[in-house]
Structure formats: C-alpha cells, structure tokens
Amino acid sequence: MKSVDVMARQKGCFPSLMTQFRAALIMSIVLGCHAAVPAVNGQVRVVALPLNPGYGVPYSAVIDIVSGFAYFGTFRSGAALDEVGQVVKIGTDAGTAIGLGQVASAIVSGGTNLAYIYPATAMGSKLPGVVAADPSDIFAAAGALQAVGGTGYRQAWDNNPNWVSLTTGRPLGNVYTSGNYIILTGGPGVHNCIKYYMDLATGADQSPAYFRAVNLGGVVYYQFILRSSGSVIASVPATDVTGLRRDLCLIQCFRDTDSRVALIITGLTLKGTEAGAFWVVRNVIKNPSSFMGSIYVIGWNDLSTAWSNASVTLTGNNDGFVDDNEIQMISYS
Numbered sequence: 001m002k003s004v005d006v007m008a009r010q011k012g013c014f015p016s017l018m019t020q021f022r023a024a025l026i027m028s029i030v031l032g033c034h035a036a037v038p039a040v041n042g043q044v045r046v047v048a049l050p051l052n053p054g055y056g057v058p059y060s061a062v063i064d065i066v067s068g069f070a071y072f073g074t075f076r077s078g079a080a081l082d083e084v085g086q087v088v089k090i091g092t093d094a095g096t097a098i099g100l101g102q103v104a105s106a107i108v109s110g111g112t113n114l115a116y117i118y119p120a121t122a123m124g125s126k127l128p129g130v131v132a133a134d135p136s137d138i139f140a141a142a143g144a145l146q147a148v149g150g151t152g153y154r155q156a157w158d159n160n161p162n163w164v165s166l167t168t169g170r171p172l173g174n175v176y177t178s179g180n181y182i183i184l185t186g187g188p189g190v191h192n193c194i195k196y197y198m199d200l201a202t203g204a205d206q207s208p209a210y211f212r213a214v215n216l217g218g219v220v221y222y223q224f225i226l227r228s229s230g231s232v233i234a235s236v237p238a239t240d241v242t243g244l245r246r247d248l249c250l251i252q253c254f255r256d257t258d259s260r261v262a263l264i265i266t267g268l269t270l271k272g273t274e275a276g277a278f279w280v281v282r283n284v285i286k287n288p289s290s291f292m293g294s295i296y297v298i299g300w301n302d303l304s305t306a307w308s309n310a311s312v313t314l315t316g317n318n319d320g321f322v323d324d325n326e327i328q329m330i331s332y333s
Ligand SMILES: [Ca+2]
Pocket: 302, 316, 317, 318, 319, 320, 321, 322, 323, 326
C-alpha cells in the first residue's frame, strides 16, 4: 500500500462520498460501482496497514478498483459519535505491476529514495544456496546503471545485517521504506536479496518471474518462468550459455509488500547480467515511456555464429565483449 492521507473531496463514481460517511456510517463494503461482494473464503492476508493516530474505527469502506484506491470512513479517537469523521484514502498497489520505464526514471533521478544492494564477493553471511559473487555482478551491471546520472543514492552489501535480514535475505523494512527503489543485479545463486524475492518469499513479496534448471529428455535447460501462470518465458539448453559468449537475461520489477519497488536483473551467467544492465541503459533509460512492461527477457550473442531464441536471431562480432548491437529484446509482459 503506497499512501495514507485524509481525503475531503469527491471522486469518480462516488459523488457524495463525504456526505455518505458523515451521515450514515454504513456498515458495509461496496466494491466498485455495482460489483458483488466476494466470498471471504480463500482470500489471503498480504499486508497489515496501521492507520495514523487519530484515525479510529473504520466504520465503512469503498474500493475504487479502476483507480487503485480504497477509502475508509473513520472517527477520531475519543470523539463523540455525532462528530464529523474522516475519510482515509489508501493506495492498493502492493504487489501490483510497475513499468520498467518508471524504475529507469528513478535510476536517473537518484537520491536517497534509490538504493543499490550488491551481492558480496565473500562468503560471509550468505544464505544457504547462495555463494560469493563475481565482481562483474556488481561493477559491470550496477556500475552501468549508476553511470547514467543519478547521484545521492544509497548502497549496501547483501550480507550487511544493518540493511538486510540475514535470516531471510529480505531488505530490512526499517531501512528501505515504502516508495524506495531497490536495485539488485545478479541471481539467486549469489545475492541474498534476490534469493529471497525469487526463491524464498511468499505472497506479494515473490518476484513475478523466477529461474529454474530442468532436465528434459536428458538435456538440462535453463528457464525463466512466469510465476502467475507457470508458463516458460525463456528456455535454452545449458550448453548454449557455457563459455560466456551467449546469454539470456531476465529483467523484472515489482512492488513488494512494503510497497518498495524492486528491480532485479538476472543473467544466466554474469555476462547476461552485464548485458541486461547494458540494454536498460541504452534503451529503457533513453525512452522510459516505451518500456512500461514489468518483465523483460533479452538475449546476447557475441559469437559470429547466429544464435536464435524465440523469433530473435543474434549475431555478434566475436570479440568476447558485450556490445550494443549484439543484444535484443526477446519478450516482455
Ligand atoms: Ca562482442
């Protein structure tokens, strides 16, 4: 949930909202304009939101699904029942999608709202299944993003207990608060926080896509999976990306249950992570409004032998380095 503030104006399809709250304190929940009230069975508590002091018992609620806000009619604590109440407006976007272009703009803007958490290159305080990162996962990828102009951002290692829970890998809620942008490069094998969001988290803290290795007919494939549907959004034989000359990269952004925006750039190898950040800089940051999906897969091929994935064919200059014209977007959603 993104904000709490007192609302004293009319909005959308609820033309006399304040009047309704003041006069009747209706003990009901209305969804949209005419939608039926859903069954409670099967609903999952995602996050609890404490209201500010003075916003007493919520007597009524209205949800504006289209605009993404909920309105709660409340009383001031200790106020007599005939006193005027207050309407509290709350954003309902926890766990909902955010466009990659929006994150790109935040990267350019910089400031303390922007935070980089790097995968430590030493083994200390890594979660089970997480190992030390190669410096390329930090300096090639995060460094490319930082070079676009944003200054004043915060930065920390993924094994620092003052910034990250070393039990779960989750960025600490008292350090990274609602509205923060948390930039994470690398994969769940090297980064505590990415391990959390891609593998360990539950509910709306889960990243929208994740990585898996699967054996199909005796051949190991590396795949990116869309969590909501289980569909495969990228799949390559593991042998295709050995040698650090070809790679795929998953780029995803989302809001977690504290309404912080996480951007995760994950190559199958460190070269893919570098290529993903390179692509964001050369394309998304240049034209943010054209990249409002939240999940992108890009491919990179340095080899002069063509490499096809989905409908995209990539051909490189065979020099061993990541170059702009060797990278293409394969899919987005
Ligand atoms: Ca090259």
